[in-house]
Amino acid sequence: MRVLVAGATGVIGHPLVGALRARGHEVSALVRQESRQRVPEAVEVVVADALDREAVLAAVSAARPEVVVHQMTALRLLGEDPVAAFALTARLRTEGTAHLIEAARAAGARRLVAQSIAFAAAPAGQPVLDEDAPLYVDAPDPGWAATVGAVAELERLVSDSGLAGAVLRYGTLYGPGTSYARDGGGAQAVLAGQLPLPGDGAGITSFLHVDDAVQAAVAAVESEATGVFHVTDDDPAPAAQWLPHYAHTLGAPPPRTIPADLAPRLLGWFMAHQLTAAHGAANDRARTALGWKPLHPSWRDGLGEE
Numbered sequence: 276m277r278v279l280v281a282g283a284t285g286v287i288g289h290p291l292v293g294a295l296r297a298r299g300h301e302v303s304a305l306v307r308q309e310s311r312q313r314v315p316e317a318v319e320v321v322v323a324d325a326l327d328r329e330a331v332l333a334a335v336s337a338a339r340p341e342v343v344v345h346q347m348t349a350l351r352l353l354g355e356d357p358v359a360a361f362a363l364t365a366r367l368r369t370e371g372t373a374h375l376i377e378a379a380r381a382a383g384a385r386r387l388v389a390q391s392i393a394f395a396a397a398p399a400g401q402p403v404l405d406e407d408a409p410l411y412v413d414a415p416d417p418g419w420a421a422t423v424g425a426v427a428e429l430e431r432l433v434s435d436s437g438l439a440g441a442v443l444r445y446g447t448l449y450g451p452g453t454s455y456a457r458d459g460g461g462a463q464a465v466l467a468g469q470l471p472l473p474g475d476g477a478g479i480t481s482f483l484h485v486d487d488a489v490q491a492a493v494a495a496v497e498s499e500a501t502g503v504f505h506v507t508d509d510d511p512a513p514a515a516q517w518l519p520h521y522a523h524t525l526g527a528p529p530p531r532t533i534p535a536d537l538a539p540r541l542l543g544w545f546m547a548h549q550l551t552a553a554h555g556a557a558n559d560r561a562r563t564a565l566g567w568k569p570l571h572p573s574w575r576d577g578l579g580e581e
């Protein structure tokens with residue numbers, strides 16, 4: 276099939292291009308002018324900033340894809356400018372998605388696969404939630420409420436697009452290039468003793484190895500299934516389990532504990548929420564509908580090792 280990958284220089288997008296080509300697909304990459312040299316070799320390139328509607332329309336029309344894959348975020352900026360990283364990522368999820376959908380339809384594409392997140396649910400109900408659980412659009416932190424609002428808008432746009440749409444809600448990514456990699460920001464924080472365990476560490480994280488994110492995107496490109504899918508490993512775990520394990524694997528001292536009510540001030544609202552209150556995400560629907568299953572079923576066998 277002819278597949279256009281937007282975000283082809285990213286932690287997921289770059290290996291995804293290779294994985295799709297290995298399956299025999301004709302892949303083109305939508306990239307910004309300044310990022311052309313980071314595209315995998317031997318791939319057709321079309322140039323556009325996703326926030327520039329006219330440029331996206333022209334680029335997608337030139338690529339003539341059957342399937343469009345949206346793997347764009349600005350989260351690479353998180354270390355240097357978190358406010359810009361979240362604001363731009365929200366725009367890529369709303370305006371960027373709308374531009375891609377308009378362009379995909381105009382170019383005659385029939386399918387869209389878009390990246391979302393599996394940790395945007397409101398912390399209510401079962402400890403591990405399915406895709407029908409309400410999103411935390413009314414989170415008490417305005418920044419997180421805005422992020423979740425943009426996620427909800429992306430999912431609505433895909434659902435109403437008139438294309439066969441699949442939204443992949445990725446779990447917390449680990450593996451090469453991610454913040455949990457040994458050289459990533461999360462690992463550096465743990466090694467420096469800057470990621471303590473608040474309260475009883477009951478917040479649940481559903482992790483996902485970056486290779487499994489790539490394989491789920493390949494499965495979604497090749498599937499006819501539509502809807503929203505949690506793409507997470509099989510082992511949702513509370514912070515009280517994964518954080519000490521991660522520290523040990525990194526060779527860091529065990530995380531100290533702090534009172535839960537100090538966590539938002541010390542760690543920021545989102546990390547405090549993730550470590551104390553978040554619920555996990557069940558992957559049954561992706562397994563059944565996409566025929567995908569994680570090759571890394573548990574973070575216990577790899578988090579912090581690469």
Ligand SMILES: NC(=O)c1ccc[n+]([C@@H]2O[C@H](COP(=O)([O-])OP(=O)(O)OC[C@H]3O[C@@H](n4cnc5c(N)ncnc54)[C@H](OP(=O)(O)O)[C@@H]3O)[C@@H](O)[C@H]2O)c1
Nearest residue numbers: 282284285286287310324325347348350351447448453454
């Ligand atoms: N999902 C999560 O679990 C989560 C949460 C927080 C942090 N993170 C971290 O974020 C990264 C996630 O990987 P990812 O593949 O989603 O992100 P990524 O590696 O930052 O890739 C994002 C892609 O979007 C493209 N892009 C950004 N702005 C664009 C624009 N205006 N127009 C066109 N393309 C644009 C980038 O291209 P350029 O090369 O031009 O920039 C890049 O190809 C990991 O490092 C992960 O640890 C992930």
